[in-house]
Amino acid sequence: MRKLSLKLGIIFFITLFCIETFMMFFLHVSLTNSRVEEELASLQARGNSHRTVLEQNFNEETLAHVVLMESNESTDVVVTDYEGTILVSSQPDLEISDMIHKIEGKIPYEGRILQDDWQEVQAIATISPIQNQQRTIGYVFMFQNTDSIHALMKRLNKHFLIVGLVSGLVTIAVIIVLSRKLAKPLIQMKEATLKMSKGDFTVALSTNGKDELGDLSNAIQLLSNDLNHLRHERKEFLSSIAHELRTPLTFIKGYTDILSKRDLTEQDRQKYLAIIIEETNRLSRLIKDLFDLAKMDENSFVIEQQNVHLNSFFTNIEKKLSPAFQEKGIHFIVRYEEGLTVWADEARLEQILINLLNNALIYCASGDTTSVTAKKHNDVLSIIVQDTGKGIPKKDLPYIFERFYRVEKSRSRALGGSGLGLAIVKELVQAHGGEVKVSSEINKGTTFELSFKGVETDENHFMH
The missing domain is CATH 3.30.450.20 (PAS domain)
Structure with missing residues (x-):
């Protein structure tokens, strides 16, 4: 604090001293010559x-x-x-x-x-x-x-000396006040950055200034808030990973111990092996999703785009998922315009839709309807995934694309996934240069709308 205010004070004092000395010398010479x-x-x-x-x-x-x-x-x-x-x-x-x-x-x-x-x-x-x-x-x-x-001239010099001393003292007092006033926000910012470097992001800086210091204070405050949010997200992320990994591992270990230590009938043995396989697959999917997200964060995730014919693409989606919807008694409808092609990574586009449709499968009950609609508007492809399921509360909508966020706080295994599906959807859509929007009402259903540029209705190769 002293160093900064002292430097500012010295600079101000030297500047004002030179100005005042020049002005007083000029005034003294002028008065003397005028008097003579x-x-x-x-x-x-x-x-x-x-x-x-x-x-x-x-x-x-x-x-x-x-x-x-x-x-x-x-x-x-x-x-x-x-x-x-x-x-x-x-x-x-x-x-x-x-x-x-x-x-x-x-x-x-x-x-x-x-x-x-x-x-x-x-x-x-x-x-x-x-x-x-x-x-x-x-x-x-x-x-x-x-x-x-x-x-x-002696009397004049005496008066100038008195005026000089008084103005010098006033100047020093003003400089001390101003230098401290200017140095105070800088010192606060320095202390704030030191706190941030030690992991304390509870920083409160004044952001009312309209000058460069105010802009810097705003930037540091914003950085502190972002880092605090990231730290909170990291804790949540690590906690969620630990929970998600612990659950299948607990099942695998428990049923493995049962198989190794007990005399079981063949029917029980097959039942426990099926559970172990199911949990192993669940663990494998989770690890795969985590690797995908890690690659996206490092910008090393490769999107291999090509000309995708949507007729065959949606036909394949319908074949893959219709049995699952039929088994649960959910009406599954796929609608699309004929002859559409889009410049995209077919495998990743399929992953996007499967993640969204899996969500619909989880949150819809027998008798509900899930539909996929693809249409072209100008050069934009809109894919709408809509269901009539239980819906998402309004307060949860802003957060559903965050990693490990779940509307169901109980983390019930019966209600599915790891909480990474929608996060991956958002990352993949943005990697294609697209946009995803969501709207929902409780007990009325949820609608996801995906928008991709680069759609054509003929067989020509199109790049956006």
Whole structure:
């Protein structure tokens, strides 16, 4: 937690510090230059004002009056003639001879700044020419000590330092809050993934965010839910396998012990052998179904598709299963359009229908009806397996294609299979690129509808 929030905090602080430093430096320079320009403009205006007075009366009385005006101010005035000879000065000790001799070129009537480098010189200075009938007769030099400017800059620097410290503390506080706020969901996600890596999938993350962190949180939460569901399914799967394997093995072992330890009549011996054979076949079918599902999960299950003629296919289905339905007193009907062909694996297609019809055989009673109908709509083959048996409760319909799921919770052997038949049906249909749907009502029956693309009504080879 500290590492992540510290890294985020350092990044934010460096970024904001650079921005604030640049802005404060720019503001400081702007204020300083603006203030110095104001002082120079004021000094120049004061010199021009004295120049105007002297142009009206350029005599000793006026000169004295100008000096008197500056004697109580923070500025000083020096008046010279055209040759540079000092006529009057408000500061006798002021040394301006070097500056006077350095004046070059014509001085404009609005005056000129002589010294503005307040950091290097003792005083800033301006010059204003005194004219009489368009002829320069003297100059007014204005001086202002830079101590006041330096004092102003010190106060300004002090204020900037205070503002900088306050803004720095506020920035640090904001960064701490923001970095923790940003780091908190990431830390929660890290802790959630650590819990998941240890097999604990009871993760509860906030999924209200609409940004990338929210998307990541949603993805981790979804992954946790899926893994939790898979773990539950795995436990159920292993429990179901153990139960399904234990039942036939128990029968086989029990009747084998009876045959080996008791003197039995030939009739009893044959009866027990028949049970052992039946349970062995049951165990063999279960193992075969498990291998098929394992291959499907690994995508190593091969579907060998070819052009299947449905006339002969359904005729074969009817021959194989009619005796079983007749024995139980169930009406078995097969209907199909003539001349249909479909691109499919014939053996797997037969396995699909046999699994569905076996279910109908188990859950139908004498007098019920089971029908198989095949028809074409556009290029889609629909195979409908419908029965009038006991039906499936509505609450169980979403789960009947799950492995080892049984509507009959008692797992009665009289009601049949291992709970893998419909799971295999769904996998095989999807392997053909098809779709399976189911609808059912209690005591009215169940309908399975299979849809396969790639059906034709002629003998041409058709691939979808």
